[in-house]
Amino acid sequence: MQPFFDLLFGFVTFIRNFLFLSSIFVPSQPFFFYLKMNITIDPHSGFCFGVVYAIEIAERELKLEKPLYCLGDIVHNNMEVNRLRDEGLIIIEHKDLKNLKDSKVLIRAHGEPPETYQIAVKNNLHLIDASCPIVLKLQNDIQYGFHEMKKKNGQIVIFGKEGHAEVNGLKGQTHDTAIVITHLTEIEKIDFFRPIRLYSQTTMSIEEFLTIVELLKERLNQVNPTGVSDFEWDDSICRQVSNRSGLLQEFSAKYQVIIFVSGEKSSNGMFLYQVCKNVNPKTFLVSTREEIRCEWFSEVNEVGVCGATSTPMWLMQEVAQEIRKFSN
Numbered sequence: 001m002q003p004f005f006d007l008l009f010g011f012v013t014f015i016r017n018f019l020f021l022s023s024i025f026v027p028s029q030p031f032f033f034y035l036k037m038n039i040t041i042d043p044h045s046g047f048c049f050g051v052v053y054a055i056e057i058a059e060r061e062l063k064l065e066k067p068l069y070c071l072g073d074i075v076h077n078n079m080e081v082n083r084l085r086d087e088g089l090i091i092i093e094h095k096d097l098k099n100l101k102d103s104k105v106l107i108r109a110h111g112e113p114p115e116t117y118q119i120a121v122k123n124n125l126h127l128i129d130a131s132c133p134i135v136l137k138l139q140n141d142i143q144y145g146f147h148e149m150k151k152k153n154g155q156i157v158i159f160g161k162e163g164h165a166e167v168n169g170l171k172g173q174t175h176d177t178a179i180v181i182t183h184l185t186e187i188e189k190i191d192f193f194r195p196i197r198l199y200s201q202t203t204m205s206i207e208e209f210l211t212i213v214e215l216l217k218e219r220l221n222q223v224n225p226t227g228v229s230d231f232e233w234d235d236s237i238c239r240q241v242s243n244r245s246g247l248l249q250e251f252s253a254k255y256q257v258i259i260f261v262s263g264e265k266s267s268n269g270m271f272l273y274q275v276c277k278n279v280n281p282k283t284f285l286v287s288t289r290e291e292i293r294c295e296w297f298s299e300v301n302e303v304g305v306c307g308a309t310s311t312p313m314w315l316m317q318e319v320a321q322e323i324r325k326f327s328n
């Protein structure tokens with residue numbers, strides 16, 4: 001019997017030692033090696049002046065009187081929206097506006113179509129208009145273009161995202177008759193035998209806009225090779241966004257890893273993230289500090305943090321603080 005117990009004891013000891021050693025040499029987590037990191041926040045990132053203006057107005061009004069309603073998210077960044085909600089801002093949708101009476105309503109930087117102002121008069125709403133001045137100018141230009149086109153049986157074309165708040169405001173200047181194109185393939189919606197006025201949502205890519213202009217010229221030459229076509233375009237893209245792409249390209253090239261902070265609803269955020277990713281494939285998109293992944297910083301010592309025109313500086317600082325936890 002003794003040899004059997006010796007054998008059993010030996011087997012149990014072997015299994016116990018094996019399990020112990022494997023827990024040391026085969027860790028369940030992959031091993032990351034952290035260096036001392038320099039973390040730089042891009043000084044050109046953060047709110048554009050249109051968003052700063054809208055938020056300043058909201059904060060000022062909230063100090064004076066509550067409740068203050070805001071038609072749609074004041075900025076495409078949930079973290080900033082939640083901060084202002086905590087201060088008393090109430091976000092409502094367009095369908096709610098019809099039932100709201102005798103209240104104060106903030107119009108955000110994207111602007112609104114004329115219908116919103118008509119509802120406000122009818123419902124005795126006090127509008128606090130924080131539309132960005134650049135968007136207001138574009139609305140006026142489109143309204144003028146629309147009246148001009150009406151006389152000539154022409155068309156207003158907007159390069160932008162169908163359903164985007166700014167585009168809704170722009171379309172509203174044309175009684176919703178403007179043709180919206182987001183992709184090159186959609187130029188087929190245009191009638192090339194009628195006059196055309198082309199505008200752009202303020203946050204679109206200049207390169208794509210110019211490609212569309214060239215494409216339209218080509219098509220017009222095809223349908224009317226001998227005549228002069230009535231086609232004008234207005235590069236209405238906001239330089240607060242387009243100038244950032246060049247600055248972000250330079251910034252992204254300087255660091256091993258780029259953390260781009262933006263809400264996913266932000267149109268310019270997704271565009272600028274792609275700008276960084278094209279220059280530096282190690283660019284990661286986060287909307288909060290909780291989304292930071294430790295594996296991005298293994299053996300990295302230069303990290304850049306940047307963001308969209310709708311990203312608050314305090315959020316980029318929070319993200320940088322989180323990354324510091326992986327610095328040796």
Ligand code: SF4
Nearest residue numbers: 048050132134202238
């Ligand atoms: S991106 Fe330009 S147009 Fe849009 S809100 Fe900012 S400043 Fe105004």
